[in-house]
Amino acid sequence: MDLQIALLLGQDGIVNGAVYGLMALALVLVFSVTRVIFIPQGEFVAFAALSMAMLQSGRAPASLWLLLALAAVVLAVEAWRAQRGAAVDWRSTLVWCVACPAAAAALVALKPEGQALQAVATLLLITPLGPLLYRLAYRPLARASVLMLLIVSVALHGVMVGLGLLFFGAEGSRTAAFSELRLDLGGLSITGQSLVVVGTALALVVAMFVFFERSIVGKALRATAMNRVGARLMGIPTELSGDVCFAFAALIGAVAGLLVAPITTVYYDTGFLIGLKGFVAAIVGGLASYPLALAGALLVGQLEAFASFWSSAFKEVLVFTLIIPVLWWRSLRSHHVEDEE
Template identity: 80%
Template sequence: MDVQIALLLGQDGIVNGAVYGLLALALVLVFSVTRIIFIPQGELVAFAALSMAALNAGRAPAVLWLLIGLAAVTLLVETWRQRRGAPVDWRSTLVWTVLLPVMAASMVVLRPASVALQALTTLLVVAPLGPLLYRLAYRPIASASVLMLLIVSVALHGVMVGLGLLFFGAEGSRTPAFSDLRFDLGGIQVTGQSLVVVGVTVALVFAMFRFFGGTMIGKALRATAMNRVGARLMGIPTDLSGDLSFALAGVIGAVSGLLIGPLTTVYYDTGFLIGLKGFVAAIVGGLASYPMALAGALLVGQLESFSSFWASAFKEVLVFTLIIPVLWWRSMQSVHVEEDEE
């Protein structure tokens, strides 16, 4: 391996690590606020990439019907909860179940021709799936153990993979790049799409840190993540915190799908491997630290890139093996506390 090949592999590792970093941030956010390991995060990535491909081919993405169905069921559930005397925030409910689905359906009917409008339509179709899935699958068991929530996540992942096969079939799709720019940088070919991926990732990460550090809603989410009971006693609506964290996860998943679609062929089940690599990066951060999760994502991206050169048949094995020493090190650094049985 010469220096030029090493630089090319390093560039690929940075681009892939940027996408894994977004997924790692979403997983850390959802887990810290709700204690849920959101395994279907990867399916949102695949749904976004394949929906973008469908729009680019002039077809309506079938995920729109999933969005409308989930919205209708959520609306019925909220109505039933109100009749049973449970408090319902109808402003947020109508946003997730009426406003955003209607906007998504309207954009799909208009058949946008430009790549920018197709990307916006994809965001409107995929991002609301996050809070709708939270309200239907997770909120009724929000007080359950982490293990029970994990089992529900695994089951939901299986359902969404099956729906992906039903919606898109077994054929893969690839979307056009957001930028066709190509230039030579020190003997290395740099593409515009790789710059778009890194630029959007940096912008989203900066926006998230500003959101959590400089806004009242972001600080409320941080308080919920630190102490859920204390946040509830201080008047913070923790149910809405779950809604918002899953909404952010939905946006991040949709953006990640748009970024990765031009880089590789995406299949209905591609999201699982992508999400799992994001999970490895989140584990490096202990499912708690955003900077460490980003560092772990760059490590995963570099390990995957160089492994594909030295041992391409075992690159996935080498990436997922990284989780073993990380878990061993964290187990040595932490004190195990038995949970009380309720």
């Protein structure tokens, strides 16, 4: 291995680490607020990439029908809850079940031509799936144990992978790059799409930092993550906090899907592997620290890139083996805590 090969591998590791960092941030956000280890996070990536590919081919994305079906089911469930005397926030319900699906359907019906409009349509299609899935699968089990929520996540992952195969088929798709720029710096070729991936990831990280530090909603989510009961006593609607964090997770997954699709061919089950590597990065951060999760994502990206050079057949094994020493080290530094605590 010479210096030029090392630089190329380092560049690939940074690009991959940026995508895994977005996955890790979404997983840490969802777990800290709702205690859900959200395994289907990667399905948002695959659904967004394949929906974008269908829009670019002039077809209506199959994810639109999933969105409309979920919205109808959740709306019926909320009406049933209201009939039984439960308190229902109809403003947020109408936003996720009526306004967002209607906007997505209207934009898809216009058959957007520009890449920017197609990206916006994809985001409108995928983002509402997060809060709709939360209301349907997780909110009724808000007080269940972490293990029970994990089992639900595994089941939901299986359902969404099956729906992905049904909606998009077994063929993979790749979308047009957002930038055709090519730079040659000292013999190192840098593509515009790589710059778009890293730049978008950095912008999203900065936006999330500002949101959680400066906005009232962000501070409410932080309070819910620190102490759910205390946040409820202070008047913070913790159920709506679940809606917001799942919406953010879906939005982050959709953005990651748009960034990945021009780089590699995406299949209906590609998102699971991407989400799993993001989970390894989140474990490095203890499913609690955003900076450590980002550092873990860069470590996973570099390890994957260099492992693919030395032994491509075992690169996945080497990446996932990283979780063992991390868990061992964390088990030595932490005390046992009962789930009720």
